[in-house]
Amino acid sequence: MTHPRTTEPLLELRGVSAAYGGVRALQDVDIVLGEGEFVVLLGPNGAGKTTTLRTVSGLLQPTSGSIRLQGRTITRVPGWRRTGLGLGHVPEGRQIFPDHTVEENLRLGAFAHRRARERTQRTLAELLELFPVLGERRNQPAGTLSGGEAQMLAVARALMSEPRLLMLDEPSLGLAPIKTAELFGYVQRLHSERGLAVLLVEQEALTALRLADRGYVLERGRVVLAGSAQQLRDDPRVQAAYLGAAPTT
Amino acid sequence: MSIDVVLDGLFSGAAYALVALGLAVVFQPTRIMNFAQGEALVLGAAVSYQVVALWKLGWLVALVMVVATSIVLGLLMERLVILPVRLSGSRYAWIIATLAVALVFQSLFTLAYIDVPALRPAPMIGGQVSFLGNHIDWQELLTILAALAVMIAYDLFLRRSAYGQAVRAASHSADTAVLMGIPVQRVVMMSFVIGAVITALAGLFVAPVIFVAPASGLLFTIKGFTAAVIGGVGSPRGALLGGFLVGLLDTVVRSAISGTAGNFAVFAALAVILVVFPSGLFGKPMEAH
Numbered sequence: 001m002t003h004p005r006t007t008e009p010l011l012e013l014r015g016v017s018a019a020y021g022g023v024r025a026l027q028d029v030d031i032v033l034g035e036g037e038f039v040v041l042l043g044p045n046g047a048g049k050t051t052t053l054r055t056v057s058g059l060l061q062p063t064s065g066s067i068r069l070q071g072r073t074i075t076r077v078p079g080w081r082r083t084g085l086g087l088g089h090v091p092e093g094r095q096i097f098p099d100h101t102v103e104e105n106l107r108l109g110a111f112a113h114r115r116a117r118e119r120t121q122r123t124l125a126e127l128l129e130l131f132p133v134l135g136e137r138r139n140q141p142a143g144t145l146s147g148g149e150a151q152m153l154a155v156a157r158a159l160m161s162e163p164r165l166l167m168l169d170e171p172s173l174g175l176a177p178i179k180t181a182e183l184f185g186y187v188q189r190l191h192s193e194r195g196l197a198v199l200l201v202e203q204e205a206l207t208a209l210r211l212a213d214r215g216y217v218l219e220r221g222r223v224v225l226a227g228s229a230q231q232l233r234d235d236p237r238v239q240a241a242y243l244g245a246a247p248t249t
Numbered sequence: 250m251s252i253d254v255v256l257d258g259l260f261s262g263a264a265y266a267l268v269a270l271g272l273a274v275v276f277q278p279t280r281i282m283n284f285a286q287g288e289a290l291v292l293g294a295a296v297s298y299q300v301v302a303l304w305k306l307g308w309l310v311a312l313v314m315v316v317a318t319s320i321v322l323g324l325l326m327e328r329l330v331i332l333p334v335r336l337s338g339s340r341y342a343w344i345i346a347t348l349a350v351a352l353v354f355q356s357l358f359t360l361a362y363i364d365v366p367a368l369r370p371a372p373m374i375g376g377q378v379s380f381l382g383n384h385i386d387w388q389e390l391l392t393i394l395a396a397l398a399v400m401i402a403y404d405l406f407l408r409r410s411a412y413g414q415a416v417r418a419a420s421h422s423a424d425t426a427v428l429m430g431i432p433v434q435r436v437v438m439m440s441f442v443i444g445a446v447i448t449a450l451a452g453l454f455v456a457p458v459i460f461v462a463p464a465s466g467l468l469f470t471i472k473g474f475t476a477a478v479i480g481g482v483g484s485p486r487g488a489l490l491g492g493f494l495v496g497l498l499d500t501v502v503r504s505a506i507s508g509t510a511g512n513f514a515v516f517a518a519l520a521v522i523l524v525v526f527p528s529g530l531f532g533k534p535m536e537a538h
Binding site for chain 2: 021057058059078079080081083084089091095097098099100104107108109111112114157158161
């Protein structure tokens with residue numbers, strides 16, 4: 001495994017703008033994420049959080065700006081090639097393949113490395129151990145999983161390509177609080193024990209800021225605020241907009 | 250009604266099943282119903298007519314030529330259909346695009362074989378074989394067996410191979426498939442090629458027996474489409490069953506009542522089945538959308 005020079009950030013977005021048809025979705029977005037860092041993207045619906053992740057994954061071409069991953073410019077690299085470059089993306093709404101079994105879903109996650117059979121086999125065994133519930137349901141169609149199990153599967157599937165950076169798009173959506181806590185427990189463990197970098201999009205700002213090292217606040221396609229998790233928690237604008245409704249501890 | 254009629258029905262059903270499978274193969278990852286699919290059947294018939302009847306080079310050469318030309322046809326179709334769809338950005342551009350492709354190839358085949366009413370080479374194996382006290386043409390039996398073999402092979406490919414799994418994933422969600430590292434555009438291109446080869450093979454097998462005119466592509470598309478819808482679009486097993494059903498109904502009604510009643514019975518059955526099973530006999534509700 002090659003490690004990039006320490007000076008090089010893992011992910012770097014510079015002046016990224018993107019649009020859906022004629023509608024501006026991102027404007028001049030700068031986001032930097034270091035090796036092993038946990039960064040959260042906050043913001044209201046339609047602020048461009050999902051669009052940011054989609055642009056990084058190559059599902060959407062930016063109209064301008066550049067994206068670098070481990071020091072390599074990937075702006076023009078087609079989306080399907082980026083998975084093999086160390087990018088794992090758990091999309092909004094989980095998007096598991098319901099007709100494939102749990103194991104088939106996981107193997108699809110390693111499609112980029114499908115010729116490295118031993119490596120895939122090892123990663124699969126590791127993940128089934130890490131997520132025992134998936135091991136139990138291994139040969140079941142993924143469509144029969146509960147919401148929490150499906151989200152675990154979506155995360156595990158993204159990990160099958162052994163990414164350096166895991167991007168999660170609102171993983172807590174539609175999950176019971178206890179399931180959310182369980183899920184974030186796993187993410188936290190992957191982050192602290194394996195040094196996996198995480199870029200998290202999350203509506204529950206309080207939970208997110210408790211997990212993250214740093215954060216960005218997006219509004220109408222622009223970064224309006226950036227700082228450490230502590231700074232964001234203490235910022236009156238963040239408190240008013242995102243933490244107001246959250247239960248205080 | 251004799252067993253002969255049933256065997257005839259199964260034979261033409263095999264042809265419709267292969268067209269239906271071709272349609273399903275393209276439909277799965279693209280959601281495009283390729284109205285030009287039947288042209289691949291005509292290509293298969295035309296190439297085997299050219300090679301076997303005119304050049305007298307034998308069936309092995311014909312088989313190789315049919316596969317080679319249908320690969321090219323599949324690649325051409327992909328470009329001719331997908332490019333306009335992508336460039337126009339319209340959800341319905343595929344209707345015009347696939348019909349246009351169908352008409353283009355229909356004209357080309359008509360021009361090339363303007364004085365040929367039916368593209369009919371000699372059968373691969375002449376004569377008949379006795380079956381349950383009846384006789385069936387070797388060619389008919391071969392066609393039925395070939396349809397079964399192709400169907401089983403494609404089903405196994407979808408379920409067992411990594412690439413087949415990727416095709417199914419891309420059918421479910423192109424974006425998510427990209428996130429898995431699946432080259433979805435390549436999957437689409439491959440689907441057009443596989444679909445064209447399968448349908449062209451149908452042409453190769455049926456040409457010695459049934460009437461394949463140079464301009465009859467759309468007719469086969471419609472029969473195949475009916476079979477695909479009855480069986481449930483997107484399911485290879487459904488395509489097989491739908492094809493046999495359409496073939497049997499058509500032939501049985503045709504022999505029992507009259508030639509024109511066959512088509513009527515087929516489309517009436519389509520209507521009834523769609524009312525009772527909106528997503529076809531083998532389809533999943535989601536795939537009906």
